[in-house]
Every structure is written in C-alpha cells, then in structure tokens.
Amino acid sequence: MQIRSMHFKARAGAAAADRALQSKLATAKGLFVDGRRRAVADIDLEATREASRAIRNRAVENLDLWLERFEQEATRRGGQVLWARDGAEICRLVADIARRHGVKKAIKSKSMLSEEAGLNAALEAAGVQPVETDLGEYILQINDNEPPSHIIAPVIHKTKEEVADLFARVHGKPRKTEIGEMTREAREMLRTHFLSADMGISGGNFLVAETGSVALVTNEGNGRMVTTLPKVHVVITGVEKVVPTLEDLATLMRILPRSATGQSISNYFSVLTGVKRPEDTDGPEHLYFILVDNGRVDLLGGDFQDMLRCIRCAACMNHCPVYQTIGGHAYGWVYPGPMGSVLTPLFVGIENALDLPHAATMCNQCGVVCPVKIPLPELMRKLREQQVERRLRPWGERTALGLWAWLARHPSLYALVAKLGVRYLNWLAEGGDRIRVMGVAPSWTDGRDFPAPEGRTFRELYAKRPKT
Amino acid sequence: MKVGLFVTCLVDLMRPRIAFAAIRLLEAAGCEVVVPLSQTCCGQPAYNSGERRAARLLAEKVIEEFETCEHVVAPSGSCAGMIRMHYPDLFVDDPAWRERAAALAARTHELSDFLATVVKLDKVPGDFAGTVTYHDACSGLRELGVKAQPRALLAKMPGVHLVEMDGAEECCGFGGAFAVKFGDISARLAEKKCDNVRASGADAVVLGDLGCMLNIEGKLRRMGDEKTRVLHIAEILSGEA
Numbered sequence: 001m002q003i004r005s006m007h008f009k010a011r012a013g014a015a016a017a018d019r020a021l022q023s024k025l026a027t028a029k030g031l032f033v034d035g036r037r038r039a040v041a042d043i044d045l046e047a048t049r050e051a052s053r054a055i056r057n058r059a060v061e062n063l064d065l066w067l068e069r070f071e072q073e074a075t076r077r078g079g080q081v082l083w084a085r086d087g088a089e090i091c092r093l094v095a096d097i098a099r100r101h102g103v104k105k106a107i108k109s110k111s112m113l114s115e116e117a118g119l120n121a122a123l124e125a126a127g128v129q130p131v132e133t134d135l136g137e138y139i140l141q142i143n144d145n146e147p148p149s150h151i152i153a154p155v156i157h158k159t160k161e162e163v164a165d166l167f168a169r170v171h172g173k174p175r176k177t178e179i180g181e182m183t184r185e186a187r188e189m190l191r192t193h194f195l196s197a198d199m200g201i202s203g204g205n206f207l208v209a210e211t212g213s214v215a216l217v218t219n220e221g222n223g224r225m226v227t228t229l230p231k232v233h234v235v236i237t238g239v240e241k242v243v244p245t246l247e248d249l250a251t252l253m254r255i256l257p258r259s260a261t262g263q264s265i266s267n268y269f270s271v272l273t274g275v276k277r278p279e280d281t282d283g284p285e286h287l288y289f290i291l292v293d294n295g296r297v298d299l300l301g302g303d304f305q306d307m308l309r310c311i312r313c314a315a316c317m318n319h320c321p322v323y324q325t326i327g328g329h330a331y332g333w334v335y336p337g338p339m340g341s342v343l344t345p346l347f348v349g350i351e352n353a354l355d356l357p358h359a360a361t362m363c364n365q366c367g368v369v370c371p372v373k374i375p376l377p378e379l380m381r382k383l384r385e386q387q388v389e390r391r392l393r394p395w396g397e398r399t400a401l402g403l404w405a406w407l408a409r410h411p412s413l414y415a416l417v418a419k420l421g422v423r424y425l426n427w428l429a430e431g432g433d434r435i436r437v438m439g440v441a442p443s444w445t446d447g448r449d450f451p452a453p454e455g456r457t458f459r460e461l462y463a464k465r466p467k468t
Numbered sequence: 469m470k471v472g473l474f475v476t477c478l479v480d481l482m483r484p485r486i487a488f489a490a491i492r493l494l495e496a497a498g499c500e501v502v503v504p505l506s507q508t509c510c511g512q513p514a515y516n517s518g519e520r521r522a523a524r525l526l527a528e529k530v531i532e533e534f535e536t537c538e539h540v541v542a543p544s545g546s547c548a549g550m551i552r553m554h555y556p557d558l559f560v561d562d563p564a565w566r567e568r569a570a571a572l573a574a575r576t577h578e579l580s581d582f583l584a585t586v587v588k589l590d591k592v593p594g595d596f597a598g599t600v601t602y603h604d605a606c607s608g609l610r611e612l613g614v615k616a617q618p619r620a621l622l623a624k625m626p627g628v629h630l631v632e633m634d635g636a637e638e639c640c641g642f643g644g645a646f647a648v649k650f651g652d653i654s655a656r657l658a659e660k661k662c663d664n665v666r667a668s669g670a671d672a673v674v675l676g677d678l679g680c681m682l683n684i685e686g687k688l689r690r691m692g693d694e695k696t697r698v699l700h701i702a703e704i705l706s707g708e709a
Contacts, residue, residue: 361643384518405522447655458484
C-alpha cells in the first residue's frame with residue numbers, strides 16, 4: 001500500500017473536525033469496548049494475558065525453530081512453504097502460483113499482509129481478477145479500492161446509508177437500507193465468484209508448528225468458502241504468527257475473540273491442515289503458505305521484539321482515544337492506532353512516519369488492554385528516542401527542549417524565568433482568569449482557553465510565607 | 469515522618485495554592501514537610517520527547533534533592549508516576565544510580581494515595597458542599613493504581629456528594645506536548661471529557677493532575693461553561709475550594 005504516514009498531521013486534523021466520522025467511531029467503540037469488557041468478565045483475564053504473553057514470547061524467542069518445525073509438518077501434509085522477504089516477493093510468488101495453475105480469478109478472505117504488499121494491483125497486472133469476499137473488504141474494493149481504516153472492521157468509517165448508495169450504484173439494483181437485504185445482495189454478487197474462482201487467498205491468524213496448520217478466526221462464512229472451494233489455497237501471513245502447539249492455540253483463542261470483538265468465540269474458527277485427501281469431501285488440492293518477513297525479522301533481539309507478540313486483535317485501537325477521534329485513514333498505511341504507530345515506522349522507515357509515535361497522549365489505555373501485554377507507549381517512546389538520536393526532530397523543538405532542560409538544571413535562573421513567565425502569562429490574560437489567544441502555543445488556544453496562573457510562583461510565595 | 473514535597477513545575481507556575489494545600493494536608497496527617505527549593509521538574513517532558521539524556525540528568529537532580537526524605541509526595545499522578553515507574557529505567561546501564569533511583573521510586577507517592585494508604589489520614593480538614601465528579605488522570609490510574617484513594621478521602625467529607633461520570637477513566641487529551649503538537653485532536657478529546665463532566669450534573673470536577681486541570685478548565689470555559697468548577701483534590705480536601 002502507498003505510504004502516506006508523513007501527512008498524518010494534516011489528515012488527522014481534518015479527521016478531528018469530522019463529527020460524522022466520530023459518530024461512526026463512537027458506535028464502533030460501543031460495540032468493541034463494551035463488548036470486550038463483558039466478554040473478559042468470564043475468564044481470569046490477567047492469568048490469560050500472562051499465559052498468552054508467555055506463549056507468544058516462547059514462539060518469538062525461538063522463531064527459527066518453530067518455523068522449521070512448521071515447514072516440516074506442513075510439507076508432510078502436502079503443503080508447500082514459501083518465504084517472502086518483502087511485499088514485492090509476495091506479489092511475485094502469488095503471480096507464479098497463479099500462472100502455474102492457470103488461475104484467472106482469485107477469491108480472497110481478509111489478509112493484512114495482502115494490504116502491505118499491494119497484492120490486488122499485482123494480481124490484476126498478472127491477469128488475475130482478485131475478488132475480496134470479506135464484506136467490509138468487498139465494500140472497499142468496489143469503492144475504487146479504498147484502503148481499510150481498521151484491521152478487523154475495515155469499513156468502520158462508513159454508515160449503512162453510504163454503503164446503500166454504493167451498492168445501488170455499483171450493483172445497479174434498487175437501493176436497499178435493511179441490513180439483512182443488503183448482505184443478501186452482497187452474497188448474491190459474491191456467490192458467482194465463489195463458484196468460479198480457481199484460487200483462494202487467505203491470511204492466517206496463527207500457524208501451528210506441531211501440526212503444520214493455519215488457524216483462521218472469522219465471522220462471515222466467506223473464509224470457509226475461500227479455503228475449501230477453489231483447487232488452490234494460498235495462505236499469506238507473517239513469520240511471527242507461528243505458535244508451538246494446538247494447546248497454545250487454545251489458550252490464545254480464549255483471549256483473541258474476546259479482545260477483538262467481545263465474543264467468547266468467533267462465528268467461525270477453522271484449523272486447516274494439509275491438502276484434500278482422497279476421503280475428504282472438500283479442501284484444496286494445492287496448498288501454499290507464503291510466510292513473510294517484510295521487516296519482522298529485523299525486530300528480533302532488538303528494542304522492539306515485544307511487538308512481534310501482536311496477535312492483531314485491534315483492542316489497542318478500539319480503546320485509543322486518538323483513534324476514536326480520527327479513525328484509521330489518517331495513519332496513512334496498513335496498520336492504524338497504537339500498534340500501527342509502532343509498526344508503521346518500523347516497517348516503512350522511521351523517517352517516513354515521524355508523527356506516528358508522537359500521536360499518542362501516553363494514556364496507556366492500549367497497554368492495559370493488550371492481550372499479550374505489549375508495552376505500546378514504551379515502544380512509542382523508544383521510537384521517539386530513535387528520532388532524537390537520528391536528529392530527525394525539528395530544529396525548533398530540539399532547541400526549545402534543550403534550553404528548557406538546561407534551565408531546569410540551574411534552579412536560580414529557572415526561578416527567574418518562571419517568575420517572568422508567570423507575569424507574561426498574566427499580562428496575556430489581561431487581568432482575567434484565562435488566556436484566549438496565546439501566540440507561543442496557538443494550537444492550544446485555537447481549541448480551548450488557557451487558564452491564567454495565580455500570579456506568583458510557588459517558590460516566590462513559599463520564600464515569603466509566615467514562619468511558624 | 470519526614471516527607472519531601474515534590475511541588476511539580478506546573479503547580480509552581482500555575483497553581484501555588486495546590487502546593488500549600490498539600491503541605492497543610494500532610495501536616496494534618498502528622499508529617500514533617502520539607503520542600504527542597506532547588507527542585508524544578510521531574511524530567512518527564514524530556515523523557516516523553518525522546519530526550520533520554522536530558523531526562524536522566526534531571527532524574528539525578530531529583531534523586532539528590534530528595535533521597536534524604538523518608539517519603540516523596542507529589543500532587544500529581546503523572547510526576548509521581550515518572551519517578552516511581554520510569555526513573556529506574558533511565559539508569560539501566562549504571563547500577564549505582566539505578567539502585568538510588570529504585571530506592572527513591574519505592575518511596576514516592578501521589579498525594580491522595582499517600583494520604584489514604586500510607587499515612588491513612590482519618591480526618592479530612594476541609595469540607596465542600598456540593599456534587600462532585602472525579603476525573604481519573606491516566607498516569608495516576610494506570611501507572612499507580614490511583615482510583616479508590618481519592619474517592620475514599622472525598623467520602624470523609626460530609627458535604628460532598630460524589631457522582632461518577634461516563635468515561636471517568638478516559639484520557640482528557642492533555643498528554644503533555646501532545647496538547648500542542650496535535651492541538652486539534654487534543655481539544656476534541658477535552659471536549660468529550662467536558663461533555664461527560666457536564667452530563668454528570670456535578671458542581672465541580674475534581675482531579676489530581678495539573679495538566680488535565682488546565683486542559684479541562686480551558687475547554688469548559690471555551691465551551692461557555694462558567695459554572696462548573698475544576699478543583700485539585702488537594703484544594704477540596706484542605707477546605708480551600
């Protein structure tokens with residue numbers, strides 16, 4: 001996907017003023033945040049988070065071993081494991097597979113890796129028609145390939161009415177606004193594609209090393225169709241998604257749907273193992289796993305290894321006050337919200353996403369809901385430190401901070417500057433209790449007043465206090 | 469008990485009365501309060517801006533100023549959280565300093581937490597007649613577990629009627645430099661917080677952090693609300709509200 005994270009500030013500003021967007025995001029917040037709160041009430045949340053963290057750490061710390069085991073087991077069951085260094089390699093491998101099997105049409109269930117790689121455009125260039133079958137992704141695809149704004153609810157930024165208009169225009173059928181009828185119409189459109197596709201492409205929520213399986217967590221029936229109907233199934237997922245055992249998978253499944261959508265279990269949960277055997281009634285004849293690096297391996301052993309535990313539940317963005325205000329598009333790449341503010345700079349280059357690690361109030365709402373205990377604010381702070389080390393911060397900011405930090409270490413001078421500063425602020429307040437326009441920080445007073453100081457600093461008053 | 473008051477840079481600049489209120493409360497609890505006058509800032513602005521070196525130098529200064537105190541108390545969950553949760557991390561490569569940082573961290577408390585759980589203040593000096601709602605500032609709540617403590621202290625004041633607002637634990641949008649770097653997002657978050665404060669019907673919103681205080685008061689006034697008071701927990705408990 002095209003990287004537009006450098007334009008975060010302007011796009012976020014526009015989104016912050018978009019009341020219609022916020023009302024849609026508020027609905028999502030109600031659904032996901034309240035849903036999660038209810039769903040986690042029936043498990044021992046902290047014990048499950050700790051167990052999940054430990055499982056993901058065990059996988060990540062010996063990633064090479066678990067991946068080799070996965071490759072052996074998957075291969076033994078008729079699958080073929082391929083490795084992709086980056087998005088371009090994903091596209092090339094999928095195009096090669098399509099060519100080998102004479103594929104003209106590929107049906108897809110949700111895959112964020114496919115977004116990282118810009119796979120749909122590459123498939124079209126290779127003469128293969130990609131059809132998104134996740135309802136949200138389908139809506140985006142028929143809306144001129146609009147990017148998703150959320151990792152599990154890609155079309156959260158649209159109302160039912162907007163989708164009704166889109167369906168009427170693209171499907172050329174009478175406009176419907178009843179959700180049951182709308183989804184029925186989408187299913188009718190998709191059915192012909194399901195039946196005529198030669199290849200299914202899916203993501204993978206987890207890979208199970210001991211069985212060579214891929215686990216898919218979905219809520220629409222499309223995932224099952226994509227992975228069982230066509231003769232070729234291609235799984236595209238990040239190398240970090242491997243877990244050692246089915247037992248580990250069971251533990252993670254106690255926390256993933258609860259954290260993501262507030263469900264104790266998703267509508268569909270598939271563990272897919274191997275190609276179709278003679279006695280099977282369905283399943284793919286050819287099964288490929290494309291396991292992708294695209295920046296992940298570089299995180300091993302470094303300051304950001306914790307991020308590899310991520311299970312893409314989206315709880316961090318669902319609970320993020322900034323995401324709830326600006327939505328996902330402003331973040332400018334595949335992953336929005338707190339996990340995106342960490343992953344995007346790491347994957348596309350720190351210098352290409354300078355605002356993202358700063359686009360957080362450090363409220364740590366994300367950190368406390370993360371099912372695998374990723375310290376997201378801490379990782380954002382580390383990215384800020386790297387920006388400073390690489391001299392990527394604006395000159396004015398660095399100078400101001402440097403000057404302030406120097407002053408703060410020279411108490412007498414600091415006291416004098418504080419004393420003068422307080423008087424200056426009071427002068428700005430014109431004797432009142434608030435400052436309406438503050439030239440040094442217009443972005444504060446554009447949206448709110450700045451309360452005036454009392455008039456004297458504490459240290460001035462304390463020095464003059466009556467001694468008891 | 470010798471308690472060092474960490475005034476915080478924002479209280480020093482903006483609301484000295486909060487520091488005086490804190491002193492009265494600590495003295496009411498039987499503490500001997502010392503206020504090292506060379507103190508300036510805990511270093512959090514530098515730390516959160518990625519200026520680790522500057523943050524570390526300021527941390528060393530705070531440690532030197534306060535390490536003779538039995539406890540350090542700050543009228544801010546954010547500054548107390550900085551010392552308690554982050555100072556030791558600033559010295560990962562320096563065992564001697566790390567030990568000093570960890571020792572101070574363990575003795576550093578947010579004001580309401582200290583009053584309610586360490587000295588177990590029995591009788592609150594002040595009273596306040598009216599309905600109040602409490603805003604849980606992020607660092608106090610999620611770093612230090614400050615939630616029940618201020619409410620328990622408010623419950624000791626006969627005139628106070630506490631109502632909980634929706635989203636009491638949600639960020640007000642201040643976030644330090646965030647409030648200026650992303651002023652439009654920050655102001656929008658403050659608006660949501662103020663809507664919740666107003667919907668609670670409280671006469672006053674009480675909180676424990678200056679950043680939130682400036683943000684919420686500034687937004688309430690800009691929204692045309694001249695009535696809802698914004699009070700620091702120290703002000704209301706000491707009877708100066």
